[in-house]
Amino acid sequence: MGDDILSYNGGVALAMKGKECIAIACDKRYGVQNRTIATNFTKIFQYSDHCFVAFCGLATDVQTVSERLKFRTNLYELREQRKLKPNVLYNMLTNLLYERRFGPYFVFALVVGLDPKTGETFVYDSDNIGAISDNVNLVTVGTASEYIFGLGELFFKPNMNADELFEATSQALLNGVDRDSASGWGAVVYVIEKDKITVRELKGRQD
């Protein structure tokens, strides 16, 4: 593995845009360098009815940043008396991460959201100090991100429906993690549509 802090625990996440739907997927491995300790560590967290964030990197920071973000979003909902929108969520995340600019958290994030009224989709990618990308079609983070990017670009088509989107996301993730020793051991995919959210567990290689 080397002594790279971002590959100490491993893990990967991927998000793809479709027509009025989004898919976000992650692997389930929790390991310490070469040793796999658990196969139930999902990296996707829900912050609102249609807003999800995936965190990849050092596992302790995945837990801490997700919980600190939850604290801030809970306060927002109590004060404003309304649910979060994806833009608000990603701005909160940027600020949270930049507060630690000179002693950063070792997590890279994906922020995804859907506006249930208009069907507008949002997919953003963040580095560990809060640089957010534009609203893009495909994002990946984690130790296997390069391998999944290649497959994702191959399988992506604009305006896919929910089923095609699920297939494309699953295949990109499952085959990409087979080339990385620090990710895999199962996967979970969330497909977010205007009226429902479907969670599916994928049967992946367990080695």
Next chain:
Amino acid sequence: MALANVLGFKSNNEFDRSLQCQKTDNNIDEFCPTLNIENIAQFITLPPYADPAKYLKMVNEKVDRVKIQFLKGTTTLAFKFRNGVIVAVDSRATAGGFIASGEVKKVIEINPYLLGTMAGGAADCAFWERVLARHCRIYELRNKEKISVAAASKILANMIFEYRGMGLSMGTMIVGWDKRGPGLYMVSDDGERISDNIFSVGSGSIYAYSILDAGYKYEMSTVDAIDLARRAIVHAAHRDAASGNIVRIYHMKETGWEKIEEKDTNDYMYQYRDEKTMNF
């Protein structure tokens, strides 16, 4: 020309060159000597300075951020039992985090009655075990009998010892059957050579040892022994990130080795989960 020869004058024209070539052909052994253990240094380029061990150490330890990391990311195991020796290996090769290949042949078939396993540097294991094969064949031709496992492993250990400290990376097990019965030796790059009933080498060996130690009995049947070896590799493949893909099993018998199987570890993992002997 006669005058030129008498004076020892070498010219570049066609006539003289052809005479020179003939001379070369007669003395061809001087230019292409045969490879043996004493003159192997002529065939392998050693670094052009004195005391290569001291400077080659730099590439193995971290000096100026230069480091060739030979990660022994693998799981290989072998154990003796009543009916011979079982050898089982995985097939994954990792370079840092990247899985470079899932189909590496980590059992080297030295000859029909000797096997060697590969852990550490693939090139090191493959090359030196091929040199060992040559030595074993010459022994057989000279002495009209098969070489013993003890002798074969000693030849390998001595060859490696010459290069101690220069950065070879090998953790290999030599398995065979000779007139003393089944033989199993572990030979490694620091010159260690030991014999025992159970060995496992590689980053996944810790997981394989626990399965082997729990289920090992010398009086096992062949079917049970193969199952134990398979389970050990499959459990190691599951827990160790640097092991996995295909499990290959060989059985060393009195008549030589036999390849038992070559199957995907992932299929076994789901099968063991259904049988409730594995949990994930």
